Amino acid sequence: MSTAPTMNTNVLEVRGLSARIAGQEVVHDVGFEVPASGVTAVLGRNGVGKTSTLRAILGLIERTGEVLLDGRRVDGERTERIVRRGVGYVPEDRDVFAGLTVAENLRLAERTGPHGTTPERRRLVDGLFPDLVRRAQQRAGTLSGGQQQMVSLARALLNDNRLLLVDEPTKGLAPRIVDDVAGALAAAARTVPILLVEQNLKVIERLAERVVVIDAGRVVHTGPAPELLGDPDLIQRLLGVHADGVEPPGADPATTAVGHQKGGAR
C-alpha cells in the first residue's frame, strides 16, 4: 500500500525542493513521498540538510519547488496556513517556550478548525504524558530535556493532524528516555503518518517502514527500512557509520560520491 506513488496514498509529496539559509542553498532539488500511514524516516550525516528540509516544507525558510499535502500544493502558503492544514511540527531542539508554563505551552498549541484539537486528542496526550499533567504549572524552561521533548511532542499530538514532522526527538536523551519517546511516537504513528528525522538506527528499526537518505542536501536513497537496515555496506556507504551506530574517523569522500551516483533520481 505504501509503494504506489499516487495522490491518494501519499499524504505528502515533495518535488524539486530547494531551500536557502542566509542566501546559501542548503537543500538541492529534493524529492520524496510520505505514505498516508506509518513512519517514514529521514537519515543522513550531520549538517546534510535534514532539518532544513523539514523547515522548507513548512515554509520556515526560503524555498522553491513543489510541496503537496494530500495532493494539494502548499508551497506558496505561509507557515501557519500549512500547519493549519494539519501538519504538526516537533522541532529539532524542542523549542518549548521557556518562560511559559507547561499548561500555557499546550494551550498555545491548541488549534481550532478541521485539523484542530479534539477532546479525544487531549485524553490521548494526557494518557501518554502523565508527567506533564502533574507539572502543568511548572515553567517549561525548568523542565529536563526529556520532559521538554514530551511537551514538544504533546503540542503536535494535541491536534488532529494529517501528518507529523518530527526532528530528532531522541537527540541528547538518556537511553531509557529514548525508549519512552520512541514509545510515544509508536503510539502516535497508529493514528497519524510521521516524517521522522532520526539518527538512532535502533529507533528507526523499531518505528520506520520507509527511509529517505539525504547527503549534501540531496536525496541519495529511498526504500523500505528493512532493506537499508539489513545491509551494513549500504549503511556504511550512505551514512558513513557502522551498523552499530559508531561514526568512523573521517568520512570517506569516495563513498559519498558513490552515494550521489546511486541516489540521483528517485
Place this chain on the structure above:
Amino acid sequence: MNAPDHLPATPVTGTASPGAGAPPGRGEDAGQVSAVRAALPRAVGGGLAVIVLGCLPLLALTIPGVLPGYTYEPGTLQLLGLCWLTAALALTYHLLLGVVGLLSFGHALYFAAGVYGLAVVLERTDIPLLPAAAVVLAGGVLLAGVIGAISLRVTGISFAMVTLAFAQAGNVLVRRDPADLTGGEEGIALATGGVPDAFVGVVNTRNLYWVALAVLVVTYLVALWIERSRAGHMAAAVRENETRVRIIGGRPYVVKLVVFVLAATLATMVGTAYLLLQSGASPAVSTADFTLTILVMVVLGGVGSRWGAVVGAVLYTVLDQRLGEFAGSEAVAGLPAVLRVPLSEPMFLLGTCFILVVMFLPGGIAGAASRAVDRVRRRGPRGPGGQGSAGPGERPVAEAVPS
C-alpha cells in the same frame, strides 16, 4: 539579532564595466588584468569629473530650477560647496552602514565635534587654522575611540540606540553652553583671527568651494582605500557574517572599531570645513535629526554604494533647498490647506519620499541604476525589444513588493 540586522549586500557589485559613468563597484574578484583595465578608465573619468567641478567657479553655467544662479556667483558656489561637504559626510556614514554594516544614530556627534571643536579652538586660542584643525582631529579620534569602544559592546539595534544616546549627550552639552563656549541655541560665529584671509568673506566663496571639493575628493579616496584594504575586506566579511569571521579567527570587534573611528574622524574633518564654509556653528548639526538626514541620504543613494552616497547627498541637499523655496512660493500659498500644509514642509516631502524609496526602490538610486544597466546589457545580445526574463539582477524588485 545578526544577519537580519544587516542590509542585504548592495546590488551594485563589481561588474567590471568600462566607461566613466559606470558605478565603481567592488571588483576584487575580477582578474587582475581586467581589474586594471576597468579601474583605469574609471579613475580617469573620476579625475576628469573633479577637474570639471573644480573649474565651475571660473565658468558661467547654470541649471534653471536646480541652481540659484550662475556657477561663478557666491550663492551658487555656497550651495554647491554645501553639496560637496554633505556628500563627504554621507561617504563617512557609508563607511559605517555600507561597509561594515553598522547602523549608527549618533554620527552627527563627530561632525559636530569638528564644527564646534574648531570654532571653539579658533575663538579661545591663537592657534592658526591648520594646527587648530589638527588638534580638533586628534580630539575627534579620541572621542570616537572611547565612545566606539563602549557602543560596540552591543550590536544591531542596541548599538543604534546607544550611539543615539551619546550623540544626544553631545547635543545637550552644546545647547547648555558650558562656560559660554558653544553659544547655546544661537550657536557661534567663526572667529576669523586665525583663519587666512583667503577663506574669509563672501568674495572668497570660491576658495571655500575648492576646499569643500577637496574634502570630498579626499574623503572619497580614503573611503576607496579603506574598502580596498585588508581592513575593508574584513569589514565586508563582518557585515556578511560576523560569526563566520569569529570562527576563522578574525576579531569583528576590532574591525568594527577601526572603521568606526576612521569614519568618525573623517566626519570631524568634514565638520571643520563646514565651519569655514558656513562661517559659524549651530546646534542643529548635533541633533539626532541631523544624523537621520545623513542616513536618509545614504539610503536614498543606495546602501553600499560610494557614488550612491554622493548622489544621494547632493540630491537631498538640492531638494531641501529647492523645496524650501517651493514651500514659500505663490503657487503653494494659493492652495487649499490640505495641500498647502504638507507641501510647505520640505521635511515632510523628503520623509515621504524616503519611505517610498525604502519600500519600493531597494538599493536606492544606485540599485535602480544598476538594474537599468543590467537590463540594457541583457537586452543587447538578444536584440532590441527582447523581453529578458527576470534574472538575478532583478531579484530585489520582486522582493521589494511582497504580497
Place this chain on the structure above:
Amino acid sequence: MSTLILLLVTGVGLGGLYFLVASGLSLIYGLMGILNFAHGSFLTLGAFAGLAAASAVGQDTWGGLALGLVVGAVTGAAAAAVTELGLIRPLYERHIEQVLVTVGLALASVALFEGIWGPNPRTVRRTEWLTRTTEFLGARIPNTAFLNILAAALVLGVIVAFLKYTRYGLIIRAGVENRAMVTALGIDVRTAFTLVFAVGGAAAGLGGVLATQSLNYVSPHMGASLLIFAFIVTVIGGMGSLPGAAVASVVVAVLQQLANYFLANTGDFIVVLLLALVLLVRPSGLMGRRAA
C-alpha cells in the same frame, strides 16, 4: 529630607511618563525586532488629539481631561495600528528597512505636525488641582506627579494582565521568545504584531496627554524628546522586557532628578553615563534575556 522626597516622587512621576513610551517600544522590539522611531509621533499625535477633544468639554475640567486621555490613547493606538499595517507589514521580516521606514515616518510626521500646529509650544489649561501641590512627608509634590504615577501603574497593570490572561497575551509572550515557533504552531503572528503596535501606541498617546499636563505645554517636538530617554530606558531595562522597562524607567528618571538637583543640572549626562555603565557590565540590560 523633604527635598529628597520631592525629588524621589517627581522622579517616579517622570519615570511613569518614560514607562508609558518605553513599554510600547520594548514590546514592539521584543516581539518584532523593530526599533520604532515613530513612537514619539504617536505620543505627539495623541497629545494634540487629546487636547483638541478636551477643549470641546473644557481643558481645565476633569471631564475634559478624562476625555482627552481616552481620545489620546485611542488616537495613538489607531495611528500605530495604521503604521503597522501600511508600512511595517509589507516589509515583513526586513528589520533594517522597517526601522528606516519608522525613521522616515518620524521625520515626515513631525514636519507635518509643525505645518498644522506651528513649530512652537502652546501652553495648555489644566484643572485647578493639577496646578497645585500636595504636602507629602513634608515635601510639596506637584499633583501632576501623582497623576503620572497612577496612570503608569494602571497601564502596567493592564498590560501585565493582558499578557498573562488573554490568548493574544500568550501569543505575544511566546512570540517574544521564539516567533518562528509560534507560526509553526499554526498561529498568524501578524495579528499580534498589529496588536502590540496598537497597545504601544495607546500607551504613548496616553503618555502624550499626561505629558502636556506635567509640562504645561504641547508641541510637535515633545514626542521626540521623550523618545530618546525612552530608548535609553529600553536598553537599560533590557530590550523586550516589560518589567525591565518599568524598573529602568523609575531608576533613570529618579537618577536624572537627583543629578539635576545635586550635581548642577547634569541629569542628562548621568543617564548616558548609566547607560554606558550598564552596557559595560551587562550588555543585555538589567532584565534582558538574550544578548541584544
